[in-house]
Amino acid sequence: MLVVGAVVLLGVIAYTAYYFLHSRYFEETDDAYVASDMVQINSEVSGTVISVGVDNTQQVTRGQTLIELDPADAQIAVAAAEAELARSVRNVRALFSRSSGLKSVINARQIALQSARNDLQRRMKVAAEGGVSAEELQHSKDQVAQLEAALATSSEELETNNAQVENTTIANHPQVLSAAASLRQASLALKRTRIVAPVSGAVARRNVEIGSRIAAGTPLLAVVPLENAWVDANFKEVQLEHMRVGQPVEVHSDMYGKDVTYHGKIAGLGAGSGAAFALLPPQNASGNWIKIVQRVPVRIALDPKELAKNPLRLGLSMHVEVDMHNTDGSLVATQIRTAPQQLIANGEHDSDLNVKIADIIKNNSGGVKPAASGVL
Template identity: 45%
Template sequence: MSENAPDAPAEDNGGNGGGNGSGRVLNANRRRPLLTGLAIAVVVVGLLAWLYITFIGSRSVSTDNAYVAGENAEITPLTSGSVIEVAVTDTQQVKRGQVLLRLEDADQRIAVAQAEAMLALTQRRYRQSLAQGSALGASADAKDAALPAAQARLASAQADLIKAQTDYRRRAALVDGGAVSADEVTAARNALTAAQAAVQAAQAGIGQARADAISARRDETAAMALVSGTTTDTAPEVRAAQARLAQAKLDLSRTVIRAPIDGVVARRSVQVGQKIEAGNVAMVIVPVGQLYVDANFKEDQLGKVKPGQRAVLTSDFYGSGVEFHGRVVGFAGGTGAAFALIPAQNATGNWIKVVQRLPVRIALDPRELARHPLRVGLSMDAEIDLTDND
């Protein structure tokens, strides 16, 4: 008994060992199909991913980092004044040319009246200058006509002088023979002297007439220089007055501020009675019919993106049931990090590469925007068709 007692446990241990080995084999046999199935599943998933990337994913790029934007119009009065009327409110739809607000215009109306009066006065002065020029021209013509008369008087004086000289010589020759008296000789001498003086006076008269004619013609030239080659509408001083009147009327028209584009009023910051200065923003108009999307794609997505390619977009505002269609317009001049207020300092030793995003502008179809209006800042999902190379 003592010898067989140790053997029984040995047999039991051998039997248990054999049972455990059979269990391990059975478990291994059961796991093998699972591993095989898992391997097949991995291969199938990998193959499907490769097929998607090769034949579907490579045909387009997409991003959900996209937002609606637009060229907003800031309404800034070009003249200062007190607001007397605000005709619109925030969220209101307006049309181009519609009155947005009015400024008090009493000062501008007074300026227009003053400019009109100055223009009328300038035109009268111009016509007066024309009349003066004509009068001086007539005077110069009269002075010119006086010269031949002076020359005629000189010729007459010279003839009288010749006659007086002849008479004096004849009488002087006869005085010794007693044919003429001394009084006659004296009278002839006096006549000769008078004739000589008359010639000198006539010569001086010609010089004076010539000088008067030259002076009168110069006065005419000086007067006509201000109006020569011009009319009442083209004279420089008249045109300056017209410009001042046009400026006054422009300032008056600027007291009525109108919408420059169609759109929706936003950020209205002006109230009736407020004094507004020229250049201050009174409100903003968002052109909801001419919006676009800035889609921020990763830099490794843009290798095949080109301007003109078609894009399909959806908005969280309407959901995936409403699609917007557009085309790529172009790329921004730099990434958001490049234009940040504090740009990244990549030259430091703590640099970590971060995939950058570049804004891509996509123009939207105005007809679709009319059917489903968007607003600036709304989120969009954008997908660009890379196969569109038209």
């Protein structure tokens, strides 16, 4: 009995020493799973699928062509937009030319009016002596009135025309800018018939086939950037007392077993328990209430080099052990991502399109860039 008692006592002492020197600084859980971003690929324009270049599980790189739509309709729209831009340039050019022509007409009518007024003055002097008939004098007065009216009409026409072209050139006239914007939009729609991978990753959830007629916004597939995967570990609320952002973590995957160890750190603690964000949250304000220990998701950021060497997949089960020796960290994460995640998007502006627009304007403006026009 003494021997048994001594063994039990030694066991208690050993366990107590192990707990206070090591075990109490660690928390672990098997309720942990791999997670990552899932970039949804949608069509931004409607069209018929003529090519699908990828399939599920395939690794793709940023900028790689995934799907192509029939570009015929978009090409026709671009051609129509180019013709509309050329027509707008010629219309605006005609406005500038009309202003110049109206100025010449006004100048000629001013000269004619001054000459008619001089003739009327001479006839009025002669008429006082009876040298000109009353009918001829009235005819001269009518001619002056007609020229004054014609001059006023031309001046109004010039003001109206100048209101459309003043302080502009052909290149920056509103009509031309509007037509150029329409061409950019049509060119952008043509670009969007070629759908590229916005990020590098693995293809998943592909549900598009060749020949399908799709509408804008239709989900086609997803790209999962596995190099940015993390682990969501669901710890009991009683395990979170000493957990802090930045504490080191060791992670093992059921896929690779104990031979592969991932080293990471706590990136952040969830804003609430899993039950709080469930589709149907529990209603605790009832007569029959049973306390249930809640679990809070804790995000574990993994070492990118280790992750590249031994890639993980979404949803894999993980074993997580947190080292809580250092409790100086914060309970609230200020920044999870070190850099914002950016996607490849079809830009509205590119150098080739700008050159094409400039050529269309130049070829249809008669080689002349009119200066800004003011009101006469």
